[in-house]
Amino acid sequence: xxxxxxxxxxxxxxxxxxxxxxxxxxxxxxxxxxxxxxxxxxxxxxxxxxxxxxxxxxxxxxxxxxxxxxxxxxxxxxxxxxxxxxxxxxxxxxxxxxxxxxxxxxxxxxxxxxxxxxxxxxxxxxxxxxxxxxxxxxxxxxxxxxxxxxxxxxxxxxxxxxxxxxxxxxxxxxxxxxxxxxxxxxxxxxxxxxxxxxxxxxxxxxxxxxxxxxxxxxxxxxxxxxxxxxxxxxxxxxxxxxxxxxxxxxxxxxxxxxxxxxxxxxxxxxxxxxxxxxxxxxxxxxxxxxxxxxxxxxxxxxxxxxxxxxxxxxxxxxxxxxxxxxxxxxxxxxxxxxxxxxxxxxxxxxxxxxxxxxxxxxxxxxxxxxxxxxxx
Numbered sequence: 001x002x003x004x005x006x007x008x009x010x011x012x013x014x015x016x017x018x019x020x021x022x023x024x025x026x027x028x029x030x031x032x033x034x035x036x037x038x039x040x041x042x043x044x045x046x047x048x049x050x051x052x053x054x055x056x057x058x059x060x061x062x063x064x065x066x067x068x069x070x071x072x073x074x075x076x077x078x079x080x081x082x083x084x085x086x087x088x089x090x091x092x093x094x095x096x097x098x099x100x101x102x103x104x105x106x107x108x109x110x111x112x113x114x115x116x117x118x119x120x121x122x123x124x125x126x127x128x129x130x131x132x133x134x135x136x137x138x139x140x141x142x143x144x145x146x147x148x149x150x151x152x153x154x155x156x157x158x159x160x161x162x163x164x165x166x167x168x169x170x171x172x173x174x175x176x177x178x179x180x181x182x183x184x185x186x187x188x189x190x191x192x193x194x195x196x197x198x199x200x201x202x203x204x205x206x207x208x209x210x211x212x213x214x215x216x217x218x219x220x221x222x223x224x225x226x227x228x229x230x231x232x233x234x235x236x237x238x239x240x241x242x243x244x245x246x247x248x249x250x251x252x253x254x255x256x257x258x259x260x261x262x263x264x265x266x267x268x269x270x271x272x273x274x275x276x277x278x279x280x281x282x283x284x285x286x287x288x289x290x291x292x293x294x295x296x297x298x299x300x301x302x303x304x305x306x307x308x309x310x311x312x313x314x315x316x317x318x319x320x321x322x323x324x325x326x327x328x329x330x331x332x333x334x335x336x337x338x339x340x341x342x343x344x345x346x347x348x349x350x351x352x353x354x355x356x357x358x359x360x361x362x363x364x365x366x367x368x369x370x371x372x373x374x375x376x
Contacts, residue, residue, distance in 0.1 A: 004254060006227040009198045012128045012171050014055055015079035015100035019173060019231050020198030025224065025256050026231040027247040028200070029240045030057040030083070035065035035072070042075045044240065049078050051244040052259075055231065057081040057103060066090040069097035081130070088114040095121050101173075103130045106163040107139075119167045128171035131160040134204055135178030135187075150186040153178065157191060172197045173231070177204035181219040188223050198230035205235065212236040213246045221250050245287065258293035260286045263312065271300030273318025273337060281341050282316070290348065297326070314351075316344050327351070 011021030081101040082094035146152035153176040176187040206212035251257035264279035297315035315326035323340035
């Protein structure tokens with residue numbers, strides 16, 4: 001697969017995780033719990049971590065939320081980001097609690113001395129700050145001058161960045177999110193020309209699982225294909241774990257991340273198996289059980305099955321009451337349709353445990369060409 005040249009931005013450390021400067025594109029999400037509910041928040045973060053989340057953000061609208069951050073951080077394995085709006089005290093508390101990053105717009109927290117206090121403390125503790133510009137909350141004068149345009153978003157970011165730079169603070173990450181995908185894409189393109197700080201990509205208020213996944217895939221995917229972007233958050237009106245799944249798929253589709261890839265046909269009148277059910281079952285089990293990168297093909301008929309399976313580590317082709325299992329593009333054995341998925345994952349588990357005789361799991365009666373599936 002052709003590699004995508006990426007813009008070389010500054011490197012910023014978020015706890016032990018590096019963002020920018022050639023580091024892998026990082027996947028983020030945000031919890032939906034009340035942060036002050038430590039057990040619920042930790043439980044959700046652990047689910048996100050298991051799904052592949054690398055950086056997690058939590059909301060801090062109250063002092064109780066901010067004062068819970070240390071307890072949460074002590075029980076999780078990935079960097080913790082405090083989401084702060086307007087109240088500078090909560091930012092100071094978050095730093096005392098040991099967070100790994102602040103999401104904070106310095107122009108929105110009042111007097112300059114408050115910003116100075118936060119920045120000096122963040123600098124001393126080596127905690128970066130993400131400036132998060134949002135198309136739905138632009139400054140009034142920028143809206144009057146530009147309207148909700150890419151120029152307005154970038155100008156807003158420049159204002160916040162200037163405040164930090166004047167205080168000799170440069171551990172900065174920038175996001176410029178909009179719900180309109182073309183505006184979002186144009187904003188990041190413009191920002192990429194102006195800033196050398198890492199860019200955090202996302203489409204805000206993208207929508208429910210289906211619509212939001214498509215909007216994010218187009219917006220984030222377009223920019224990543226152009227080499228723009230160092231970390232992503234797929235915003236969805238859905239469970240946070242779904243954000244991680246979609247984010248991983250976007251990166252995998254572009255060759256920026258290796259993972260479990262299930263390729264499956266759209267089905268047609270040739271299929272004699274429920275391809276929709278088969279593909280969903282294989283993908284669900286693969287994402288839950290497999291951590292190693294691999295490609296699994298799920299095909300519904302003999303026309304495409306053998307050819308597509310040649311490109312896969314494992315594959316299944318359905319037939320009338322039977323199915324063929326492929327390993328490394330080669331036919332392994334025919335099994336009953338009802339056992340097809342179970343037998344596929346037995347083969348995968350055998351591979352994970354180490355090399356074995358390629359015919360050890362096949363009896364003479366099971367070895368068959370794919371065409372014979374339809375003859376039985």
